[in-house]
Amino acid sequence: MSATPEAKPEPARRIRFAFTDEQEQFRSAVRRFLEDKSPTTEVRRLMATAEGYDPEVWRQLSDDLALPGIHIPEQYGGTGFGMVELGIVMEEFGRALLCAPFLSTAVLAANAILNAGTDAQKSQLLPDLARGARLGTLAVTELNGEWDPAGIAAVATPDGDGYRLDGTKSYVVDGHLADLLVVAARQPGSAGHTGVALFALTGKTSGVERSALLSMDPTRKLARIDLHGARAELLGNPDSGAGALVRSLDQAAIALANEMVGGAQTLLDSAVKYSKLRVQFGREIGSFQAIKHKLADLLLEVELAKSAAYYAAQAAAVDDPEWRALASLAKAAASETYLHTAAECIQIHGGIGFTWDNDTHLWFKRAKSSEVFLGHPSYHRELLMQRWGV
């Protein structure tokens, strides 16, 4: 896929309701790649490893498809597309349940740097992320699990031309792997959103202690990061950190919503397929209205959640004034739908759906981790109301 002016974000463009032919072709290319590289046998193999991804597949999706830099401007080493293309990538990854440090590196770390960093910092840090040559992540939440910047207790103390970070970060996606850590911390004595800023450091800095957590969803690895006076560089301006952070989380919410609707579609397809195969009482279970109606309802739910995820991505791509509210809307819708679809997929499979050998639980666990990652649907519904001024 080559960069065209058509796909570049430009302000005041109208929100589109259909993907362009070029975007559909791009989706097909990503899907073909994943069908080849991420069958469930690979998902199962990788989820059992400590790293949780295949470096060779990561290299291919970086070198051959240039995916980690899809939304990063060309001047920083990316291909310069936007949220819509990032959404397509995430949806396909969610569909295939790809095990890769994409959410952490491309979505969370790269967007945080884009939103907070100075031009020099972006030029220095982003090209490696865009090329997939370096893994990164964003550390926001702490032991309290809060997603609002007000919940941040980690402290950044000025020290010479840099800062020293103290505190504990948790639920950090790929935090055990990432070489580039973007950490949210606050000025000593500050509270609320004031005084929160983003800092960059490498995972090998002294004073950084990283431990992998035992995540319920083995396809998405989490870590705890203890910071003991670790030296870090401030990204951008010390006063605009909370704004940049929330913006990054909103972009991540849209990306994750698209990943979730991709996963929900896989679950729906699986449930439909099984209900046509499984025979009980002398007929396919899909001929019973109890199953038919459940599946029709799920189809509706999945299509509605897709519409929200797509619309939010399109709105963010054109910087529509409403896109922050829509990020919360899409996240809440996709979370509910994904988990519901996963639960019903197990139910339709019956006993076999509860076995380890059946693949449904792989997506169920991703649905569960995605439900609370970046904030539970109820948190986002409240945010939505606030953002709509209710």
Place this chain on the structure above:
Amino acid sequence: MGKVNDAEVRAEVREWLAANWDPDMSLVEWRSRLADSGWGMPQWPKEWFGRGLPHTLARVVEEELANVGAVGVAKSGVRLLAAATLLEHGSDSQKKKFLRRILTGEDTWCQFFSEPGSGSDLAGATTRADLKGDFWIINGQKVWTTSAHHADHGLLLARTDWDAPKHEGLSYFVIDVKQPGVDVQPLRQMNGHASFNQVFFTDAKVPQENLVGRVGEGWKVAMTTLAHERRGADGLASPSKRGTRVGRIHAEERAETEKANQPYTWYPQRAGRVDLILERAKETGANRDRYIRQEVAKLLILAKSAEWTARRARAAQQQGRPQGPEGSLGKLAASHVARGCSHVHTLITGTGAMLSGKGSARDGIIAEILVSVPAVSIAGGTDEIQRNIIAERVLGLPKEPRFDTGPFRNVRKN
């Protein structure tokens, strides 16, 4: 004659309008001119009050009519469904007899399909038509008939063969509604309105020449009617732009529209009035309740997502892409939205939801929502039937075993 183009059609219709359009003539007189010239339904065949133009050029004609503020042919109610069905299946004498008066608005039509014993299972109709001499004699009962109380003709689906399988024993007729054997009664709904009728047929008569299609082909003919209904051919005339125009024609048209719309004042409430949710939450202070905020957000997420799904389906269609599943879900989504509205309006209104009429919340609008919403998931195909259709046609799930095969006489009925 070669193919006509846009500019030629525009020029021709403009010239004709300049010579014929006059807002001070009577509505029927003007519509007679439209029907006879073919400019009223230009996409219809030339021999039947049309000009045989493709739909794209018919829109051009519509634009030209609108440009001079000219009223169109009568389109409200069931009349265009009747016309479409007759054009496809009717005999020449039927077309001659009925089409012109449909377009002039002189005749009003209704549809006798649903019965008390066959709602979702429309083909299970048991209203009977028995041939005696030159007349079919009709006995039975129809229900949910829109406008039967002022209709002149009805489209009637009735059983003519009780030994044939269910779908093969039906025939399709045009019946004169204004005759002694047809008793039209209003059907009062749970919300107090009576927008529909129930109609009793006791030895009502239909002349043989009013059979549409052949005996036993009624289901096929009815499918044509229903297909046009789904395409929205029966949309109520929109009075919006013409609301303030002066002239005898416009006054007559406004009266016609008002009469046609009168029974449906509650339709916006039936859909749930999602547009009122935020205003109501703010004006009552319910927006400060954390639980209600959650429920409001859930509802608005649903409503917005449904709206975007419909727009996504339209956008894909406009790009010439094959129809995806998103195009079949609107009706079911609308039911969910309506029910959600009923739930949230109740939360917002609280104890006040026990009252109705003047002085109650929004002077009765909220109460009307609460007692009208149950219609949405039933009218025009129940949610359950919609789910069957989605499951079978979109997801490709197997059909249920049937118990209504063989001679209809032996099929279990209500």
